[in-house]
Amino acid sequence: MTSHTLIAALYVFALAAFLGYQVISRVPPLLHTPLMSATNAISGISLVGSIVTAGAHYNTVSTILGFTAVFCSTTNVVGGFVITDRMLRMFKRKPTAQSKTGETGEKGKGERANG
Amino acid sequence: MRTYFIELSYLLASILFILGLKGLSHPETAKRGMHLAEFGMLMAIIGTLMHLEIVTFTWIITGLVLGSLIGLAMGLWVPMTAMPQRTALSHAFGAFAAALVGISEFYRYGGHLETITMSALGFEVMLGALTTTGSLLAFAKLQGLVRGTPLTYRGQNVFNMALLATTIGIFVYLIFVPGSMTLFFVMVGLAFVFGLLLVMPIGAADMPVVMSLLNSYAGLASAATGFVLKNNVLIIAGTLDGFSGFILSILMCRAMNRSMTNVLFGAFGSAAKSDEPGSQQGTMREVSLEDIAVQMAYANKVVFVPGYGMATAQAQHAVRELADTLEKRGVTVKYGIHPVAGRMPGHMNVLLAEANVPYSSLYELEQINPEFPSTDVAVVIGANDVVNPDARDNPNSPIAGMPILEVDRAKSVVVLKRGQGKGFSGLENPLFFKEVTGMLYGDAKDTLTKLVGAVQHV
Numbered sequence: 001m002t003s004h005t006l007i008a009a010l011y012v013f014a015l016a017a018f019l020g021y022q023v024i025s026r027v028p029p030l031l032h033t034p035l036m037s038a039t040n041a042i043s044g045i046s047l048v049g050s051i052v053t054a055g056a057h058y059n060t061v062s063t064i065l066g067f068t069a070v071f072c073s074t075t076n077v078v079g080g081f082v083i084t085d086r087m088l089r090m091f092k093r094k095p096t097a098q099s100k101t102g103e104t105g106e107k108g109k110g111e112r113a114n115g
Numbered sequence: 116m117r118t119y120f121i122e123l124s125y126l127l128a129s130i131l132f133i134l135g136l137k138g139l140s141h142p143e144t145a146k147r148g149m150h151l152a153e154f155g156m157l158m159a160i161i162g163t164l165m166h167l168e169i170v171t172f173t174w175i176i177t178g179l180v181l182g183s184l185i186g187l188a189m190g191l192w193v194p195m196t197a198m199p200q201r202t203a204l205s206h207a208f209g210a211f212a213a214a215l216v217g218i219s220e221f222y223r224y225g226g227h228l229e230t231i232t233m234s235a236l237g238f239e240v241m242l243g244a245l246t247t248t249g250s251l252l253a254f255a256k257l258q259g260l261v262r263g264t265p266l267t268y269r270g271q272n273v274f275n276m277a278l279l280a281t282t283i284g285i286f287v288y289l290i291f292v293p294g295s296m297t298l299f300f301v302m303v304g305l306a307f308v309f310g311l312l313l314v315m316p317i318g319a320a321d322m323p324v325v326m327s328l329l330n331s332y333a334g335l336a337s338a339a340t341g342f343v344l345k346n347n348v349l350i351i352a353g354t355l356d357g358f359s360g361f362i363l364s365i366l367m368c369r370a371m372n373r374s375m376t377n378v379l380f381g382a383f384g385s386a387a388k389s390d391e392p393g394s395q396q397g398t399m400r401e402v403s404l405e406d407i408a409v410q411m412a413y414a415n416k417v418v419f420v421p422g423y424g425m426a427t428a429q430a431q432h433a434v435r436e437l438a439d440t441l442e443k444r445g446v447t448v449k450y451g452i453h454p455v456a457g458r459m460p461g462h463m464n465v466l467l468a469e470a471n472v473p474y475s476s477l478y479e480l481e482q483i484n485p486e487f488p489s490t491d492v493a494v495v496i497g498a499n500d501v502v503n504p505d506a507r508d509n510p511n512s513p514i515a516g517m518p519i520l521e522v523d524r525a526k527s528v529v530v531l532k533r534g535q536g537k538g539f540s541g542l543e544n545p546l547f548f549k550e551v552t553g554m555l556y557g558d559a560k561d562t563l564t565k566l567v568g569a570v571q572h573v
Binding site: 003005006009012013016017019020021023024025026027028029030031032033034035036037038039040041042043044045046047048049050051052053054055056057058059061062063065066067068069070071072073074075076077078079080081082083084085086087088089090091092093094095 | 125128132133135136137139140141142143145146149152153156159160163164166168169170171172174175177178179181182183185186187189190191193195198201202205206208209211212213215216218219220222223231326327330333334336337338340341342343344345346347348349350351352353354355356357358359360362363366452454459460461462464465468469471473474475476477479
């Protein structure tokens with residue numbers, strides 16, 4: 001790795017960290033569990049590295065390690081996304097919130113604070 | 116041309132990941148956000164498959180298919196109450212994959228790597244290894260395979276620090292004097308051991324912090340992989356994960372008014388047990404189911420406060436049923452959720468959402484606390500420390516300063532509890548001895564189901 005690629009990579013890292021901080025601090029506590037399983041699925045992106053290792057045939061050991069890594073990270077990606085979807089489908093708005101008078105204003109407030 | 120296509124797919128994936136996480140800022144946009152992220156992942160995988168270095172697809176396809184099958188099975192059938200365990204397990208998988216890629220790279224070049232690459236690779240392998248074993252132990256504790264109480268021994272912190280120092284020492288040596296395969300594997304082995312030692316002294320109640328930290332480490336391991344492979348999408352996705360976990364662990368620590376060091380090295384929940392047992396502050400008042408049913412049925416506002424006990428009793432559906440019955444009678448029902456209730460961040464919200472509780476009825480600590488004085492009945496379901504008034508009133512309490520749900524300000528409090536024993540932290544909870552408090556002993560699910568019947572007959 002030359003110093004140029006390192007510096008470019010550090011830029012990417014720093015900007016991603018900054019952006020991550022901005023985006024993630026806006027996630028309400030309500031969705032912290034889905035957030036964790038979603039970021040977990042996304043970090044399964046190490047799959048990209050594993051795929052090359054498993055397919056390039058550098059040597060037998062690398063292929064075995066790569067294969068195991070592909071298996072592990074695919075489990076992570078698929079499992080993570082499936083379960084995040086499943087969780088998010090459960091979060092529902094109150095169906096008849098409008099039917100009770102005097103309640104709607106308060107409910108709205110709560111929601112906005114949540115979001 | 117091919118390189119451009121691959122890089123373009125990575126760029127697209129990075130953008131879609133960020134948009135996906137941005138969607139999580141509201142339940143309404145979250146689903147669409149996740150679909151974007153999923154599409155991004157697909158693009159990145161397709162892009163990677165075009166890679167020129169790949170000569171055989173056999174192992175790739177086998178790995179992808181096997182992983183998808185297991186992942187799908189885990190995703191579809193794991194019950195919501197087991198979410199913390201599943202998440203811990205997937206942290207282990209992710210981190211292990213990162214560690215393996217690192218080991219493979221090291222092996223491929225026979226250990227002769229440039230300084231910068233070796234530095235990144237060391238981070239990748241160490242973080243990956245310690246997260247793997249740490250997460251596996253967290254999984255075992257959460258699943259109940261290992262006792263959840265902190266495991267401590269004399270000189271533990273000193274020993275752990277010494278081990279960590281040795282590991283880092285070898286790492287630094289390898290950066291400047293590359294080539295030693297043996298030392299590298301010793302370093303990997305030590306990192307695996309360190310992961311276990313790190314989680315061993317941490318009690319089950321501190322799991323939300325540990326889960327977040329392991330989440331962060333797993334992400335950072337991926338980001339380090341990105342530095343090793345010079346791959347930007349790995350750096351971006353890994354950093355997002357790393358920061359998300361980091362932010363969550365800070366939030367969790369704040370919700371317990373404890374520092375990260377205290378959580379990691381304090382072995383909380385073991386020391387507190389040495390308290391002399393004779394510090395009773397009165398008697399607990401046991402109340403009858405019927406009395407509570409009448410109180411609730413004629414109340415204006417009832418607030419449910421769930422804790423980990425609700426998850427273990429699988430009582431979330433019964434809570435929802437009771438809430439429905441009450442709402443039909445015109446009672447306002449709300450839920451007060453403490454950030455560290457349960458075993459992972461947001462655990463209670465997911466359980467209640469599973470039981471069809473609308474998210475607009477779930478209130479955070481700051482939102483619900485001002486409402487307790489006007490609450491007729493506060494129902495505490497399997498929660499203990501998060502409603503302990505000592506945190507607010509007694510500066511000498513081990514949990515002093517921890518923000519709590521102030522249920523004791525409600526006109527009446529009902530505590531659903533398995534037995535008369537203390538909570539996880541082993542602390543006495545003065546709430547149970549207060550005049551406003553009534554205790555209902557027994558299985559929470561059972562009690563709640565009976566309450567539904569009783570309220571209907573009022």
